Amino acid sequence: xxxxxxxxxxxxxxxxxxxxxxxxxxxxxxxxxxxxxxxxxxxxxxxxxxxxxxxxxxxxxxxxxxxxxxxxxxxxxxxxxxxxxxxxxxxxxxxxxxxxxxxxxxxxxxxxxxxxxxxxxxxxxxxxxxxxxxxxxxxxxxxxxxxxxxxxxxxxxxxxxxxxxxxxxxxxxxxxxxxxxxxxxxxxxxxxxxxxxxxxxxxxxxxxxxxxxxxxxxxxxxxxxxxxxxxxxxxxxxxxxxxxxxxxxxxxxxxxxxxxxxxxxxxxxxxxxxxxxxxxxxxxxxxxxxxxxxxxx
Amino acid sequence: xxxxxxxxxxxxxxxxxxxxxxxxxxxxxxxxxxxxxxxxxxxxxxxxxxxxxxxxxxxxxxxxxxxxxxxxxxxxxxxxxxxxxxxxxxxxxxxxxxxxxxxxxxxxxxxxxxxxxxxxxxxxxxxxxxxxxxxxxxxxxxxxxxxxxxxxxxxxxxxxxxxxxxxxxxxxxxxxxxxxxxxxxxxxxxxxxxxxxxxxxxxxxxxxxxxxxxxxxxxxxxxxxxxxxxxxxxxxxxxxxxxxxxxxxxxxxxxxxxxxxxxxxxxxxxxxxxxxxxxxxxxxxxxxxxxxxxxxxxxxxxxxxxxxxxxxxxxxxxxxxxxxxxxxxxxxxxxxxxxxxxxxxxxxxxxxxxxxxxxxxxxxxxxxxxxxxxxxxxxxxxxxxxxxxxxxxxxxxxxxxxxxxxxxxxxxxxxxxxxxxxxxxxxxxxxxxxxxxxxxxxxxxxxxxxxxxxxxxxxxxxxxxxxxxxxxxxxxxxxxxxxxxxxxxxxxxxxxxxxxxxxxxxxxxxxxxxxxxxxxxxxxxxxxxxxxxxxxxxxxx
Numbered sequence: 001x002x003x004x005x006x007x008x009x010x011x012x013x014x015x016x017x018x019x020x021x022x023x024x025x026x027x028x029x030x031x032x033x034x035x036x037x038x039x040x041x042x043x044x045x046x047x048x049x050x051x052x053x054x055x056x057x058x059x060x061x062x063x064x065x066x067x068x069x070x071x072x073x074x075x076x077x078x079x080x081x082x083x084x085x086x087x088x089x090x091x092x093x094x095x096x097x098x099x100x101x102x103x104x105x106x107x108x109x110x111x112x113x114x115x116x117x118x119x120x121x122x123x124x125x126x127x128x129x130x131x132x133x134x135x136x137x138x139x140x141x142x143x144x145x146x147x148x149x150x151x152x153x154x155x156x157x158x159x160x161x162x163x164x165x166x167x168x169x170x171x172x173x174x175x176x177x178x179x180x181x182x183x184x185x186x187x188x189x190x191x192x193x194x195x196x197x198x199x200x201x202x203x204x205x206x207x208x209x210x211x212x213x214x215x216x217x218x219x220x221x222x223x224x225x226x227x228x229x230x231x232x233x234x235x236x237x238x239x240x241x242x243x244x245x246x247x248x249x250x251x252x253x254x255x256x257x258x259x260x261x262x263x264x265x266x267x268x269x270x271x272x273x274x275x276x277x278x279x280x281x282x283x284x285x286x287x288x289x290x291x292x293x294x295x296x297x
Numbered sequence: 298x299x300x301x302x303x304x305x306x307x308x309x310x311x312x313x314x315x316x317x318x319x320x321x322x323x324x325x326x327x328x329x330x331x332x333x334x335x336x337x338x339x340x341x342x343x344x345x346x347x348x349x350x351x352x353x354x355x356x357x358x359x360x361x362x363x364x365x366x367x368x369x370x371x372x373x374x375x376x377x378x379x380x381x382x383x384x385x386x387x388x389x390x391x392x393x394x395x396x397x398x399x400x401x402x403x404x405x406x407x408x409x410x411x412x413x414x415x416x417x418x419x420x421x422x423x424x425x426x427x428x429x430x431x432x433x434x435x436x437x438x439x440x441x442x443x444x445x446x447x448x449x450x451x452x453x454x455x456x457x458x459x460x461x462x463x464x465x466x467x468x469x470x471x472x473x474x475x476x477x478x479x480x481x482x483x484x485x486x487x488x489x490x491x492x493x494x495x496x497x498x499x500x501x502x503x504x505x506x507x508x509x510x511x512x513x514x515x516x517x518x519x520x521x522x523x524x525x526x527x528x529x530x531x532x533x534x535x536x537x538x539x540x541x542x543x544x545x546x547x548x549x550x551x552x553x554x555x556x557x558x559x560x561x562x563x564x565x566x567x568x569x570x571x572x573x574x575x576x577x578x579x580x581x582x583x584x585x586x587x588x589x590x591x592x593x594x595x596x597x598x599x600x601x602x603x604x605x606x607x608x609x610x611x612x613x614x615x616x617x618x619x620x621x622x623x624x625x626x627x628x629x630x631x632x633x634x635x636x637x638x639x640x641x642x643x644x645x646x647x648x649x650x651x652x653x654x655x656x657x658x659x660x661x662x663x664x665x666x667x668x669x670x671x672x673x674x675x676x677x678x679x680x681x682x683x684x685x686x687x688x689x690x691x692x693x694x695x696x697x698x699x700x701x702x703x704x705x706x707x708x709x710x711x712x713x714x715x716x717x718x719x720x721x722x723x724x725x726x727x728x729x730x731x732x733x734x735x736x737x738x739x740x741x742x743x744x745x746x747x748x749x750x751x752x753x754x755x756x757x758x759x760x761x762x763x764x765x766x767x768x769x770x771x772x773x774x775x776x777x778x779x780x781x782x783x784x785x786x787x788x789x790x791x792x793x794x795x796x797x798x799x800x801x802x803x804x805x806x807x808x809x810x811x812x813x814x815x816x817x818x819x820x821x822x823x824x825x826x827x828x829x830x831x832x833x834x835x836x837x838x
Contacts, residue, residue, distance in 0.1 A: 036761040040749035043681055050677075058678045065668035073661055075639055080657070085579070085646040092644035095581035104636045105629060112625045115675065120618060122677040127614045168365060168757055176363040177760050183363075184759045207451040208544060210609060210684060214750045218680040221610045223545060224450060225538020228611035245609075245684040245752045247444045248451060250370040253755030 034215070035184050035241040043214065047236045047261065051217030053122045061115060126218065129231040132199035136190070140202075140209030140222035140244065143251035147190050150201075154274040160254050161185040168254060184241040189258040193267035194234045202228045207249060213242030213259050221246055234261040314818040326421070329413035330819060331398045336715070337420050338395030339708075343784070345387030345427065346701075350777050352380035357739075357773035360766050365757050373756035374442035375434060381445035382462075385562065386469050387427050389696070392704050393565040394419070394476050397504050399715065401480065403810040403817060404498045406489025406826045411482035419475040426468035433458035444754060446555070447522065449536040449547050453529045460530065463522045470515040477511035480504055489809075491828035495589075496835045498808050499582060502589050503568030506596045510557045510564070513600075518554040521547060545610050552603035560599040562696060564592060566663075566703030567634060570656045572808075573710055574638055575834060577653035578645025579805035584637040585835045591630035591637075598627040608679045617676050624674035628667065635664055650803070651725035655706035658733050659699060666694030669744065684754075687747025693740045698733075705732070705783065712790055713798035717816030720790035728786055731779035739772030807834040 045055045083089055137148040141157075148155035160168075164183050167174040176182040192198055202211050204222035212219030215238075220230045234240075242257040262270065317333075318324040328334055355376045359367045368376070398416065402409055410416050434440040438456020441447070452459065484505045488497060524547070527533040534540020536547045567588075575582045582588065604612060604620040612620075638660050647653070669691035673679050682688060705728075713719050742765035747753075751762045758766065798815040812832060813821050 036749040038761050039764045041745045043748045054677050061672045079642045085648045089646045091579040091646040101587045119675045170365040247754040
């Protein structure tokens with residue numbers, strides 16, 4: 001069915017495109033940021049305050065660039081229209097103006113300062129991981145993620161779901177359009193409570209990976225031998241999907257991330273169900289903590 | 298210094314400046330002539346452009362639809378890695394060196410480059426280096442597949458072919474460093490009397506600055522890849538945390554090379570555009586000295602922004618803020634250049650031959666690439682853009698619609714001088730419009746893909762990303778096919794065109810190269826010319 005929809009999208013391309021753009025941008029604003037919608041044009045405001053701040057910064061930058069672009073390209077098109085030999089004009093011969101150079105050096109610097117202030121504020125905010133009430137350690141492997149709720153002695157591996165895994169085999173001939181969450185689904189989700197400031201410790205076992213869920217508003221590299229720290233506080237319950245964002249070998253595109261954000265009671269229930277179900281709790285059972293350099297905020 | 302003399306069993310006739318060596322090997326393998334070496338570099342670069350382009354076609358073909366229809370992921374990763382290595386080191390950089398070789402001596406009134414024999418070696422290393430690099434695709438361990446950025450530990454998971462890749466990179470580095478030394482020595486020592494630093498052509502200035510960048514950073518790349526070599530084969534742990542090393546240190550070293558490298562790729566383009574727009578506006582370049590200072594500022598700043606490629610590795614807050622501010626700052630001199638180009642056009646009397654079409658579209662489209670670059674500079678936003686198609690869109694705008702368009706503009710601009718014939722203006726324009734529109738169809742949708750959440754370097758994707766990937770792939774095939782027109786125009790111009798070019802070629806062109814006949818004789822300015830300041834693009838101020 002989806003195949004038919006997509007085929008007709010190709011056939012009546014431009015109409016679909018226009019309708020799709022309108023629908024996509026509208027719906028991207030309304031729905032939470034579970035995952036991309038077809039023809040999506042822009043990042044979403046996400047499921048956290050930080051993601052919203054990042055979105056707003058992004059839009060601010062975008063509007064400023066649009067304004068500058070309109071001015072510069074407008075001048076160019078005007079000039080190409082008016083100042084052409086075929087109109088019989090005589091070329092001017094002016095070749096420099098120190099005043100102009102000063103103006104168009106100083107004004108852009110002022111614009112940049114105006115951009116840098118909110119950007120600095122948001123970055124300082126994102127770097128402040130004080131006040132977290134729980135910690136999850138995330139380890140990147142070739143080619144899956146492992147999540148350890150370090151205080152809870154719960155840990156498990158999260159891999160690409162079986163249905164995607166079957167479809168993605170090279171030359172499988174199977175149709176990805178039959179699977180809506182193709183390459184964005186896992187066999188075991190990372191479950192997190194909403195309205196809780198959560199510390200995430202991110203590392204890797206083999207090569208560099210990167211943990212990215214767009215709805216949370218950031219990504220952080222997972223580097224073997226080092227632990228990176230990040231934090232998140234999810235406002236809205238829902239399912240948020242992401243992918244590995246650092247080339248890590250042949251299955252870099254096949255190790256997605258799924259976060260299920262639930263209210264605190266549901267989280268407690270889920271956590272209780274997890275205890276003792278995973279036998280491979282290396283670090284926690286042995287009482288070891290990763291002996292690495294924590295990156296300071 | 299003496300001009301090159303050829304001895305082939307008869308006395309050299311000093312009046313016959315068009316005397317070329319007779320045998321094929323003598324002419325091409327043993328050449329010390331800047332024009333022939335320039336041609337060798339340019340032809341080599343064009344061949345590599347098509348090789349790198351074919352790899353891009355494989356990438357876009359696989360990405361046309363979700364699912365893996367054409368290649369294995371391991372091979373896809375080799376394609377993305379090699380596409381970049383070939384385009385950066387095999388196409389764009391040699392093409393700029395080719396233009397430097399052809400044009401710098403003629404523009405400054407010199408008979409040749411300062412070190413003509415080293416010049417020969419600089420070129421001939423390149424086919425060997427690329428034979429070695431490309432041969433890794435046929436080795437059992439396959440070609441490099443960890444990205445052109447070669448980050449360890451992943452790049453160390455390659456097989457023995459890794460050693461060949463590193464060796465090839467060393468060879469290319471030698472070539473670039475020797476070429477850069479030659480450029481600096483030529484520009485600083487061999488300008489004709491009366492041609493001083495503040496009236497020499499702006500293209501010569503941009504190459505002078507680029508040459509300093511090359512000398513400063515190519516050794517850094519050599520160091521980085523040598524450490525990869527020893528980590529892989531000789532038991533060191535530079536980048537292995539278990540042995541006390543740091544994978545992120547590689548990134549610092551690599552990008553300390555890598556960021557100036559991208560300015561190496563673009564500064565000569567700025568020079569070309571600054572030559573072409575005044576010619577077709579029939580008006581002097583606006584703000585010549587500001588353009589020189591801006592280029593120098595960009596080159597200086599390029600050394601202190603490198604970690605903007607690494608915002609997500611987990612650097613301390615202070616470092617992230619520093620690199621955000623320095624990266625934003627580099628937009629200022631770049632903006633100055635854009636404003637100066639527009640001011641050059643303003644109140645000119647423009648005509649829109651093919652070189653001017655490419656130059657104007659450079660200004661517009663490179664600026665768009667600059668806007669996405671400014672957005673990427675903002676660290677919190679970069680956390681969402683990094684390693685997505687938004688970055689891919691950014692750098693292809695600045696490299697394809699930027700550097701490559703400037704190379705095409707330069708080719709159309711100077712081809713009549715090199716060949717003595719006018720190219721077909723009709724087919725040049727057809728090439729331009731097809732190339733310009735298809736490049737935008739190819740790369741603009743990639744902004745949306747990145748913002749929607751599509752990571753880079755993946756061979757397959759969720760069905761939501763299908764639409765813009767299909768549009769991008771169609772643009773890619775269209776762009777690739779359009780380049781066949783370019784080859785056709787060049788071959789027709791050199792071998793078939795009946796329309797002879799004058800010395801002046803372009804009505805508004807100024808500079809020493811336009812005082813020479815078209816085609817320029819094999820040896821030019823054997824004696825330094827007397828500079829007529831009214832004939833220079835930038836008179837004595």
